[in-house]
Amino acid sequence: MTSVALLHRITDYANRADPYPLYAELRKTPVVQDEAGPYVVSTYWEIKELLHDPRISSDARNLSPDAPRGPAQEEDPNLPPTFLRLDPPEHDRLRGLANRPFGPPHTPRRVHDMRSELGEIVSGLIDGFRDREGGDGIDLVDTFAYPFPVTVICRLLGVPREDEAHFHQWADTIAASLDPVSAEDREARAETTRQARSDLALYLAGLIEERRKSPRDDMLSAMAAGHGPDGQLSPVEMISTAALLLIAGHETTVNLITNGMLTLLRNPDVLKRLRDDPDLAVPLVEELLRYEPPVQLLPQRTTLTDIEIGGTVIPKGASLWLVLASGNRDPQRFPDPDRFIPNRPDNQHLGLGSGIHSCFGAPLARLEAQLALTELVRRLDNPRLLEDPPVYRQNAVLRGPRHLNIAFDGLK
């Protein structure tokens, strides 16, 4: 089967900069079992169907013992699993409680009310480019796309500013461990990662306790206070949830922003349109989520029973990979799928997933990307790529540039 080699090529770092031709190959067989074991689903309608199928589990305990494990994002073994890796009813309980202080119906204004604060953070970071004007350029990842979402998640959770530096440190270390690398590297890094995870957990535990005693207007305070008849998160659940929000909240957004600027710099006409019409940011970010989704595939689903889809029977307990980024380029769903069309109509992409596990932080991620891209194109005079393609991170799942070196003539 040709697809066997394909999957290997998709995870092969050599193809990180442009996996899309490989996805096109993959879509010739909508559902295929790879040599390594997982069933890979690559077409839009089939992925969408499985994301809403109650016979699909996100809980690894339902994998059959001989099924291969995906390139799973490790979690702290000392903490309970997060809702990302659970099915209902536990998933619904944990996600519901986490959502209480974050979104509607209980807290409909949380994200909206952060708008001006987000704007200030963006402005501050861009102001920091000033000393690099006209010089040899900047790395947009290190100077902007990375610090921005980490700062935002700190403010959202309620991490005091003086502690943000620690937070960045732990986030960096843990994020680095998510890149699947060679076994030796992993071994060497394991101890540092364990240390960072346990430091982070300890720190969060202390902060939660503090917020319980003297609450402020932030998510940790609200979680610690607990509400109503649905009960509340236990202390360890709070820590694991907060850690999840921290990691998931910036690992993805950094890619969204970086992919966004990369795409704009590759499409100068679109960049100009956004500069002239900031309202374009809203549909543009949706198109970005379709065109270059920060989460390329979901490798941790499994089947609770034999399921027939796309002419293939996936057996019970099989490991399932849903290649969102491929579904997003499916010509059966999106006309002219390989073109970046910022105001594309009918853009029901899979970039934030779909169904009960759809992106928890979606409203925040969207707003962050909209603000970031609008301000970058408004303020950077004549921005341009210094290398194309840029250097990518190892990770095939959370795919994005490790560096994005750009030059510009001045700052507005």
Next chain:
Amino acid sequence: MPLDGSLQRLRREGHIVVVGASLAGLRAAETLREEGFSGTLTMIGDEPQEPYDRPPLSKQVLLGKVPADHTALPRRRAIDAQWRLGTAATGLDLHAKRVHLSDGSSVEYDRLLITTGVRARPWPNELEADLDGVFVLRTVDDATRLHHRLKAGPRRVLVIGAGFTGSEIASACREQQLPVTVAERGAAPLVGALGAVVGEVAAELQREHGVDLRCGVQVTGLEGDQAGRLRCAHLSDGSTVEADIAVVSLGATRNTEWLAGSGLGAGPRGIACDAGCRAFDVRGIVTDDVFVAGDVARSPHPLFGYQFLSLEHWGNAVAQAEVAAHNMINSSADRRPHVWTPSFWSAQFGVNIKSVGVPPMGEEIIVTQGSLSDRRFTAVYGYRGRVIAAVTFDQAKWLDFYQRQIEQAAPFPPPYPSVDRRPDGMRPVPAGFPDPSLPSHGPTVTLSGHSPADRRVSFTPMRA
């Protein structure tokens, strides 16, 4: 697309008249323009307002969260229409191709679209219905008046009929801490739409939220004081409810009276049309120039044995309007069928309720995910060994899956395991629908037999 001369002329300079300027009428008009119709478009509506959205009227508007005049429907595009608002259609002459209007004038058409919808069924005793404090809720004016009265802090609100609208009104009242009594003829709220098993959950929800819920009773009379203000209601169990507001929520009546004698297949159950939205005449012959969409239409559905189906569903109105508009200006080979799977939603007592398919066809029900006691579940209805409908309480994200199960006539009870299957979801139980011939708040989906010329209200056995 090759068009013959007359169709080209219709598209270029024809006259299309839309009677009914609400959701279906507006979306149809937009679709006509979208698809290139450049002739004259006339929009006739009996209400003076431009098209507005009705679902918020029993929710956000009653709560005062959205002013009643802020419910105008968003426009998808300009439709460049001649508006005849505040003017009701009073008659139709199929031969002369004319619509007669309440102001004595008439409008000629090449193609006619009827989207006159439904109105609230009034309280049957007219004298009692005229009492100050007796309301129905269908229009923006109804909602405005009711909202003002609720804001004034009535002693008690009586809701007559616990269908979706009645239950949502009760929910809005409780959210404002108003004392509410709900009187329902059936065994439970929502029983006509969702059956007794789910109705029981709705009943518990209401009681938990402080509703004085009385099931299995009828309101036999409304009594006013000397000033003509509602004072109390008499119930069939001999009790009396002191209330200064009564909201009559006994379902809807189709707006088809204006078509009496027109020769069109129109009656109390709606206007019969084919899957392409073309109206039938009373002889059962399909017309070429009269189309129907929205709540007033009844059309055969392949998933449900080709019985005529009437749907009072927002999504259906939009989908059917788009199909009707497309078919009005295309040749027969390019026409599309309207094969929408029924679906609707409701928000009440903090719960999001959604359903797909035709629950009242269900003989049995099984809870496939979650549990009734948590008020968070997915339940599936079975009819002759296949899945016919599903309902979710706060679990709407699974519905796409069950919709496909319905469309594929998947076996019932579902033979597969699913996430969150509980012990009480292992065996189907009777769904508990009341005999549909009993008047109640009524379901929002009705199967109404196979005859396009059905002009009587009569019970069509669904489980023959």
